[in-house]
Amino acid sequence: MPVIKNGLMHIPDIETKPLEEIKKYQEKKLAELLTYLQEHSKFYKELFAQHKIDIRQIKTLEDLTQIPVTTKDDLQKRTEDFLCVPKNKIVDFITTSGTMGEPVTFAMTDSDLDRLAYNEYISFSCADTTPDDIFQLMVTLDKRFMAGMAYFLGLRKLGAGIIRIGPGLQELQFESIQRFSPTGLVTVPSFIPKLIDYAEKNGVDYKNSSVKKAVCIGEAIRNPDFTLNTLGKRIADKWDIKLYSTYASTEMGTAFTECEAGRGGHHHPEMIIVEFLDENDQPVKDDEPGEVTVTTLGVEGMPLLRFKTGDICYHHTEACSCGRTTMRLGPVIGRKQQMIKFKGTTLYPPAIYDVLNEIEWIENYIVEVSTNQLGTDEILVKIGCDERYFNSEKTIKDHFRAKLRVAPEITFYSPAEIYQIQMPAKNRKPVIFVDNRNH
Numbered sequence: 001m002p003v004i005k006n007g008l009m010h011i012p013d014i015e016t017k018p019l020e021e022i023k024k025y026q027e028k029k030l031a032e033l034l035t036y037l038q039e040h041s042k043f044y045k046e047l048f049a050q051h052k053i054d055i056r057q058i059k060t061l062e063d064l065t066q067i068p069v070t071t072k073d074d075l076q077k078r079t080e081d082f083l084c085v086p087k088n089k090i091v092d093f094i095t096t097s098g099t100m101g102e103p104v105t106f107a108m109t110d111s112d113l114d115r116l117a118y119n120e121y122i123s124f125s126c127a128d129t130t131p132d133d134i135f136q137l138m139v140t141l142d143k144r145f146m147a148g149m150a151y152f153l154g155l156r157k158l159g160a161g162i163i164r165i166g167p168g169l170q171e172l173q174f175e176s177i178q179r180f181s182p183t184g185l186v187t188v189p190s191f192i193p194k195l196i197d198y199a200e201k202n203g204v205d206y207k208n209s210s211v212k213k214a215v216c217i218g219e220a221i222r223n224p225d226f227t228l229n230t231l232g233k234r235i236a237d238k239w240d241i242k243l244y245s246t247y248a249s250t251e252m253g254t255a256f257t258e259c260e261a262g263r264g265g266h267h268h269p270e271m272i273i274v275e276f277l278d279e280n281d282q283p284v285k286d287d288e289p290g291e292v293t294v295t296t297l298g299v300e301g302m303p304l305l306r307f308k309t310g311d312i313c314y315h316h317t318e319a320c321s322c323g324r325t326t327m328r329l330g331p332v333i334g335r336k337q338q339m340i341k342f343k344g345t346t347l348y349p350p351a352i353y354d355v356l357n358e359i360e361w362i363e364n365y366i367v368e369v370s371t372n373q374l375g376t377d378e379i380l381v382k383i384g385c386d387e388r389y390f391n392s393e394k395t396i397k398d399h400f401r402a403k404l405r406v407a408p409e410i411t412f413y414s415p416a417e418i419y420q421i422q423m424p425a426k427n428r429k430p431v432i433f434v435d436n437r438n439h
């Protein structure tokens with residue numbers, strides 16, 4: 001695919017075409033994929049046979065609904081059957097978290113690594129990256145993760161500089177910023193307030209550093225209307241750097257990265273077909289949130305057809321001010337399994353966290369969901385704070401009603417008590433969402 005050099009920016013030709021042309025392009029790619037799966041994928045060959053699917057009859061993107069979706073459970077139970085190449089063609093062995101706690105293997109060939117590099121090359125280009133940039137990678141590059149390696153490969157292809165630090169290590173991050181003068185960071189956004197804290201405590205002049213932007217992975221920094229959420233605001237209030245959100249997963253091997261407009265991650269039509277599905281695996285309307293369901297294009301090792309990611313997003317199809325016409329993906333509003341139906345409203349835990357994060361005296365919290373006697377969802381928020389706030393139930397409920405139109409039950413504890421419940425022996429990450437519903 002030819003790439004237009006717009007100044008120093010690289011925009012693939014297809015990304016500025018009319019939507020109808022992009023659709024046609026994807027349908028051609030889809031036909032190639034179906035042929036490939038029929039020949040090389042044990043899982044999909046069986047699926048087509050079992051459901052009497054003649055792949056020659058799947059011609060348009062709309063026809064995809066005739067094929068059953070692929071779930072994380074399928075991937076966990078039949079990993080080997082998804083592999084389309086002999087084992088000696090695998091270069092990189094990756095794992096991703098499965099549905100039953102056990103990691104699921106994901107394998108990439110040499111050509112898949114090239115594809116991944118291209119994907120991050122066009123994604124970083126989308127985030128205004130040029131060969132003059134130097135990015136400090138504050139993410140894991142090993143431990144069988146895909147993401148850190150993907151950023152490295154993409155930035156290398158783009159011709160930018162790279163500093164591989166890894167996560168955490170505030171002191172080393174600033175030492176490295178002073179030594180190499182990076183222009184950008186790649187990090188989980190919740191690490192940035194920690195960096196700022198460190199800088200403020202240790203007299204580091206971070207505001208006048210070389211850093212001008214951050215590509216934010218893994219967590220949302222925006223509300224569905226693209227205004228900054230509490231985390232995004234917390235960063236922006238302290239540090240005047242440009243924030244770009246990016247969304248990706250191992251299974252899709254494709255990133256949706258924001259451009260300068262900051263209005264959702266751009267779809268790269270060469271890499272992936274995206275559908276947004278409702279609870280019955282039917283396409284949602286354009287203005288409704290749906291489960292991101294992906295079909296990977298150009299993948300050799302473990303291509304996926306209609307894979308349900310579990311992530312719920314809005315999507316936007318109006319052309320963007322950056323010149324791209326491709327669909328944009330809004331922030332992840334929640335995980336499908338965590339959807340809460342509460343007093344007639346559909347909610348996801350991140351919206352609840354966002355309200356709680358806004359109240360400064362709340363130190364920590366746990367959100368518990370259960371099924372009440374009527375069989376509907378109940379929400380109890382356990383709040384850890386100083387004792388003098390123990391009678392502030394009404395203040396919190398008012399916040400909830402203002403933002404979400406409904407208010408959960410509230411109880412108060414000391415921050416130490418909450419911390420204890422959050423950290424059961426074996427967990428490395430604090431548990432802040434507890435689901436006690438009878439599913």
Ligand SMILES: [Zn+2]
Pocket residue numbers: 259260261266320321322323324
């Ligand atoms: Zn754009």
